[in-house]
Amino acid sequence: MLSIILLLFILILPDFNVSYATNSDGKKIFCMYMNGERKGIVRFKVDFINEHYCTHMIYAYLGIDDEGKIKSLKPNFDLSENYGRSNIKKFNNKKHHNKSLKTLVAVGGFDGTESSNRYSALFSIAENQQRFVNSTIEFLIKNNFDGLALHWIYPGDRGGNPDIDKYSFISLLKKLKLEFLKRNFILVTICHGYTHLMDDSYIVKDIMENVDYVYLFSYDFYGYWSKHIGVASALYTYENDIDSSVDAIVNNWITRGAAPEKLLMGIPLFGRTFTLKYNNQTDVGSPFIGIGQKTEYVQYEGLMSYMELCTRLLERSWTIRWDDTQKNPYAYDNNQWVWL
The missing domain is CATH 3.20.20.80 (Glycosidases)
Incomplete structure (x- = not known):
């Protein structure tokens, strides 16, 4: 940690x-x-x-x-x-x-x-x-x-x-x-x-x-601009993805002389979503063909609110998984993917 x-x-x-x-x-x-x-x-x-x-x-x-x-x-x-x-x-x-x-x-x-x-x-x-x-x-x-x-x-x-x-x-x-x-x-x-x-x-x-x-x-590391799906607030870096984790961002500041006691770590309470290219490829690093579908209330493609995320996990057949490299959970349902 x-x-x-x-x-x-x-x-x-x-x-x-x-x-x-x-x-x-x-x-x-x-x-x-x-x-x-x-x-x-x-x-x-x-x-x-x-x-x-x-x-x-x-x-x-x-x-x-x-x-x-x-x-x-x-x-x-x-x-x-x-x-x-x-x-x-x-x-x-x-x-x-x-x-x-x-x-x-x-x-x-x-x-x-x-x-x-x-x-x-x-x-x-x-x-x-x-x-x-x-x-x-x-x-x-x-x-x-x-x-x-x-x-x-x-x-x-x-x-x-x-x-x-x-x-x-x-x-x-x-x-x-x-x-x-x-x-x-x-x-x-x-x-x-x-x-x-x-x-x-x-x-x-x-x-x-x-x-x-x-x-x-210290979030929004992945989104529509990315080469593959990933956790937008990953704690640790996936393979060679530069600046794609809290750990990397914090250390970029500390190595340049930042005082750790003055740093605030941002935690987002929303989900960045993706549309998977293949429904059977759901791990971090998998390809995607676009950002996730609009939700009922936020009305932005590729973005899901905390409240909508909770509702989906309760009401729909979302599968929850853990990525042990980035140390974050994520979920998917058919071709829709979101980090938690």
Whole structure:
């Protein structure tokens, strides 16, 4: 096992069987709530969150306007104005029931408007960096948050500028740290760990000096882009698949000087699905002809929610197997394959 991982990042789900989170042993459980409309069995309101399962909760995602200021991407969900649902207020009210709980807001993520090339252009200008810092401080204070989780996907990649982005990123983190220290705010950054991109994206030593934690994107190792099926959050690497495991991603950071006590290991609560090429070839490494079929509620090919996965395992003839190389379970039904 990866004994070097001292911290844990998880996604919130309705009711999972763990002991209540506590800070007494120094361990951290960061739970992320994704705002937005969900229906049926995947519906999960802020009210459903059990705040005692987490030491820290992250509300995701907000964005950045064209001047570099923080903004809501879904004001009807996030805010109280104009008869909004006030989810941010409800989220932070959870601290009334768990006095040691800390809440953060995540900025960036996978929304199409929050692209790397846009962040690259915005944050190449020092004035925009400072506007972001100032507006973030104001937002955190106004909405009773304890910190920020910055998710730029990714400096130097996906249309970003590999020549300057990693320096802009460090400059921004330094400005945030300077102001956050005055108010005891928490600063987290969400990062990948891919060998071929790390040197374009990050200066690890400088990141470590300026943040409280680095949440590692330690999943999505396999999907529609892969050569064969595999476990998207594999603990260990399958044969020669580079950067295809938690072990590889974590070690990429530590060998570059990351402090293990500042690393958060991401755990996804969804399934990446595949359509098998041959129904009788179901092991990790088998060929596939496409991503998995759409599910009733998520409505994205190649993706299955935790709730839908549980329902299928209970109601259908799925076969569950264990892969001893990647140290993960997976399941299949006819030509449909999903890791668990």
